[in-house]
Amino acid sequence: MAEYLIKNGFVFDPITGINGDKADIAIKGGKIVSSSELTKATEIDASGMTVMAGGVDVHAHVAGPKVNVGRNFRPEDKLFGATPKSKFERMGAGFSVPTTFRTAYIYAKMGYGFGIEAAMPPLYARHTHEEMRDTPIIDQGALPVFGNNWFVLEYLKNHEIENTAAYIAWLLRMTKGFGIKNVNPGGTEAWAWGMNCVEITDKVPYFDISPAQIVKGLIEANEYLRLPHCMHIHGNKLGEPGNYETTIDTLKLAEGIKANNDFGREQVLHNTHLQFHSYGGENYSSKGFRSASKEVMKYVNSVDNITFDTGIVTLDETTTMTADGPFEHHLSHMNNLKWANTDVELETAAGVVPFIYGKNTFIAVAQWAVGIELALLCNDAMRCHITTDAPNAGPLFRYPRVWSWLLSAKARDDLLADAKYGEKVRNACYIGELDREYTLMDLAKSTRAGPAKALGLSHMFGGLANGLEGDVVVYPFNPETQSLSNDYMDVEKAFSNCKYMVKGGELIVKDGEIISNGNKRTFWVNAKTNENKDVAHDITEKFKRYYTVTENNYEVNEKHFVANPYVIEVDATQ
Amino acid sequence: MATITLTVSKEPKLYLEADNITPDVFAGKSLDELRALHVFMGKDQFTLGDYFTIEGATGDVAADTKIVVNGDTTKVKYFGMKMSAGEVVVNSNVDMYAGAWMTGGKITVNGDADSFTGLAMKGGELNINGNVRDYLGAAYRGDWRGMMGGTIRVSGNAGSDIGQFMRGGTIIVEGNTDVHVGTHGEGGTIIIKGDAKSRVGGQMVKGEIYVFGDIEVMMPGFQYRNDVDLEIDGVSGKFALYEGDMGERHPTRKGVTTYGQLYMKY
Numbered sequence: 001m002a003e004y005l006i007k008n009g010f011v012f013d014p015i016t017g018i019n020g021d022k023a024d025i026a027i028k029g030g031k032i033v034s035s036s037e038l039t040k041a042t043e044i045d046a047s048g049m050t051v052m053a054g055g056v057d058v059h060a061h062v063a064g065p066k067v068n069v070g071r072n073f074r075p076e077d078k079l080f081g082a083t084p085k086s087k088f089e090r091m092g093a094g095f096s097v098p099t100t101f102r103t104a105y106i107y108a109k110m111g112y113g114f115g116i117e118a119a120m121p122p123l124y125a126r127h128t129h130e131e132m133r134d135t136p137i138i139d140q141g142a143l144p145v146f147g148n149n150w151f152v153l154e155y156l157k158n159h160e161i162e163n164t165a166a167y168i169a170w171l172l173r174m175t176k177g178f179g180i181k182n183v184n185p186g187g188t189e190a191w192a193w194g195m196n197c198v199e200i201t202d203k204v205p206y207f208d209i210s211p212a213q214i215v216k217g218l219i220e221a222n223e224y225l226r227l228p229h230c231m232h233i234h235g236n237k238l239g240e241p242g243n244y245e246t247t248i249d250t251l252k253l254a255e256g257i258k259a260n261n262d263f264g265r266e267q268v269l270h271n272t273h274l275q276f277h278s279y280g281g282e283n284y285s286s287k288g289f290r291s292a293s294k295e296v297m298k299y300v301n302s303v304d305n306i307t308f309d310t311g312i313v314t315l316d317e318t319t320t321m322t323a324d325g326p327f328e329h330h331l332s333h334m335n336n337l338k339w340a341n342t343d344v345e346l347e348t349a350a351g352v353v354p355f356i357y358g359k360n361t362f363i364a365v366a367q368w369a370v371g372i373e374l375a376l377l378c379n380d381a382m383r384c385h386i387t388t389d390a391p392n393a394g395p396l397f398r399y400p401r402v403w404s405w406l407l408s409a410k411a412r413d414d415l416l417a418d419a420k421y422g423e424k425v426r427n428a429c430y431i432g433e434l435d436r437e438y439t440l441m442d443l444a445k446s447t448r449a450g451p452a453k454a455l456g457l458s459h460m461f462g463g464l465a466n467g468l469e470g471d472v473v474v475y476p477f478n479p480e481t482q483s484l485s486n487d488y489m490d491v492e493k494a495f496s497n498c499k500y501m502v503k504g505g506e507l508i509v510k511d512g513e514i515i516s517n518g519n520k521r522t523f524w525v526n527a528k529t530n531e532n533k534d535v536a537h538d539i540t541e542k543f544k545r546y547y548t549v550t551e552n553n554y555e556v557n558e559k560h561f562v563a564n565p566y567v568i569e570v571d572a573t574q
Numbered sequence: 575m576a577t578i579t580l581t582v583s584k585e586p587k588l589y590l591e592a593d594n595i596t597p598d599v600f601a602g603k604s605l606d607e608l609r610a611l612h613v614f615m616g617k618d619q620f621t622l623g624d625y626f627t628i629e630g631a632t633g634d635v636a637a638d639t640k641i642v643v644n645g646d647t648t649k650v651k652y653f654g655m656k657m658s659a660g661e662v663v664v665n666s667n668v669d670m671y672a673g674a675w676m677t678g679g680k681i682t683v684n685g686d687a688d689s690f691t692g693l694a695m696k697g698g699e700l701n702i703n704g705n706v707r708d709y710l711g712a713a714y715r716g717d718w719r720g721m722m723g724g725t726i727r728v729s730g731n732a733g734s735d736i737g738q739f740m741r742g743g744t745i746i747v748e749g750n751t752d753v754h755v756g757t758h759g760e761g762g763t764i765i766i767k768g769d770a771k772s773r774v775g776g777q778m779v780k781g782e783i784y785v786f787g788d789i790e791v792m793m794p795g796f797q798y799r800n801d802v803d804l805e806i807d808g809v810s811g812k813f814a815l816y817e818g819d820m821g822e823r824h825p826t827r828k829g830v831t832t833y834g835q836l837y838m839k840y
Contacts, residue, residue: 076717336823337718 009046015463054113054471228456273311314394582645597660778834
């Protein structure tokens with residue numbers, strides 16, 4: 001395997017503590033090594049440029065059935081934006097829901113090496129893996145959804161953590177999943193009865209269990225299994241004004257639970273797209289809406305066992321897609337656009353609706369402000385991960401624009417000055433009083449080191465220490481001569497299209513162009529548990545009685561569906 | 575206004591995608607530059623000069639540029655696509671997407687036009703002196719934003735699905751139309767001087783449709799309101815006003831509930 005020496009760049013890496021100093025990064029055998037170990041390295045001149053570890057995305061919807069529904073039912077999303085194939089790139093299309101290949105190129109050009117597919121319906125895990133297999137370059141893992149699964153609801157109703165854990169371990173093995181996703185706990189199942197769970201004490205019809213019991217139970221099962229990632233939640237009441245209290249109630253469920261794993265993960269709950277869960281007020285008008293980012297962040301800052309990602313609104317036309325079925329139905333009645341919906345048997349549901357976050361509406365800019373505020377108010381960038389919940393709050397390729405808003409107060413002020421209701425947003429939100437600007441070190445924490453640690457992958461990704469994976473990116477941005485604050489448009493451009501990107505020791509992007517499709521891996525977690533005859537019996541029974549497929553046709557066969565499997569073994573038999 | 579004339583020099587074997595034939599692209603370019611502009615046939619790329627002889631001169635800006643096209647262009651798509659100003663005159667039949675996404679200026683087709691003519695048009699004037707096929711002034715596949723503004727006038731008949739998802743502007747068809755008129759309409763005006771077949775105004779929320787002739791099968795979701803005397807496109811007469819589609823949502827603004835309006839001439 002080739003050796004590389006990335007010379008003279010300004011390096012930002014919280015793991016080694018290099019903060020903007022000029023340093024050389026050496027890569028050999030796919031790993032980062034000390035430069036003395038190199039024998040015949042290809043030199044990459046990074047002088048005058050920014051060097052970071054490859055990015056790690058903790059939450060994006062980029063592969064699987066609902067993503068594909070988004071592609072299929074939005075031909076207009078592909079209008080005018082297609083790129084022809086080149087020597088290394090396949091044809092790409094799609095603005096908010098790109099083709100799998102374009103997704104990979106977007107990630108690579110933004111400097112990402114690892115991404116989590118945020119919601120995999122277990123029954124359709126094969127489809128998810130097929131799409132990930134067709135997403136080259138980046139390593140991926142997928143989180144199966146559990147929060148409305150009949151097994152989980154039945155076990156947790158009686159607080160049977162051991163059984164829940166045994167079922168989860170079985171399902172991760174069957175679907176080649178990475179961890180536990182929990183979407184609108186109880187609410188999506190309640191919706192099958194025409195209802196929803198909006199508070200964490202609401203009971204799910206028939207199952208007679210509350211979201212609080214599901215959340216707490218899944219956290220405990222997660223720690224019982226000692227999984228690399230923690231329980232990953234999209235809580236109840238997403239998007240509703242005044243939902244921040246429900247959010248804080250949900251976060252409090254993690255109190256007193258300690259992380260139990262061998263991966264260096266310290267948190268037990270990851271709240272995804274926290275922006276959608278931090279609203280005050282009672283409606284979406286400028287008089288009735290207010291940001292509750294301060295209230296939520298006051299709690300998050302006061303504890304140390306929670307991580308979150310932002311889900312920042314990018315003010316684009318995009319496609320919303322979530323396993324929160326009732327929410328999508330609600331949304332389609334707000335904007336009167338088309339709506340797609342699926343019920344996934346015993347497991348979950350999903351909905352897809354196009355959405356326009358209009359720059360000249362009050363509410364979209366207020367939502368934008370709430371997301372930005374969360375990131376600016378967080379006092380530990382390692383626990384605040386920057387996402388757009390792609391494509392829900394904004395398309396994947398907009399990440400660098402989001403970073404420019406965090407790095408530059410001027411970028412935010414210019415946006416508000418240009419927005420029709422900018423002043424009203426300042427009044428209803430805290431954005432006007434926050435003058436903090438992220439440093440590149442903060443950015444490296446919140447887009448690399450932090451997510452890697454939360455996913456239990458800090459032994460592989462997120463930093464530039466010797467022995468870590470050879471994922472390194474060089475951005476054409478000179479922090480000595482260019483200003484993060486004033487040249488925010490250059491920041492967006494530079495971070496959207498890196499100069500060089502090395503993934504697993506292989507040069508993927510050279511002079512801003514893709515030159516290799518890399519050697520993509522799919523990460524999944526194999527948790528060993530003690531034999532559990534009750535759960536095995538329950539599984540057989542449920543398949544016989546309810547599923548439309550047999551147990552034998554359920555498993556994602558690694559050989560046929562999974563690209564370069566990378567299995568993380570966990571022992572939970574003790 | 576400077577005039578530039580294109581004459582077909584070679585008939586395309588397949589269909590030619592000529593989205594570059596617009597005043598916006600042509601303005602300020604020399605004849606050699608114009609000849610070098612790309613056209614697509616299938617996945618193969620050619621130049622405008624391969625299929626047309628080009629004479630005359632362009633203006634400095636689109637508004638000062640008039641393009642005249644002679645010869646048989648039955649198999650040429652995208653005339654005047656996205657144009658914002660200036661004029662295009664085609665003395666032949668044209669294929670699909672003439673005037674699609676146009677925002678201004680004027681297109682005259684002295685012949686028949688195929689489907690998707692004036693697709694998602696936002697402004698300007700589009701005259702078809704002949705018949706058109708389906709999806710006149712409609713929305714792109716999947717989109718909910720059909721014609722938003724401008725005027726389309728067809729001297730002959732139109733096919734099905736005209737003004738689908740229409741939100742503004744005016745479509746005038748001097749002849750008859752096929753099924754589905756103004757489906758999902760949320761604004762704009764459609765005037766049919768001949769007959770319409772059926773499903774006129776289905777799922778319509780807002781907008782006006784005038785039919786001078788007969789509607790073969792009326793939508794059940796429209797209710798008769800009253801008779802009105804109107805002058806429409808220079809024709810005076812008594813019209814029966816129907817409102818619908820009652821099966822759709824009815825937005826209310828400042829206490830007034832909005833319906834789609836269908837006027838049938840006596």
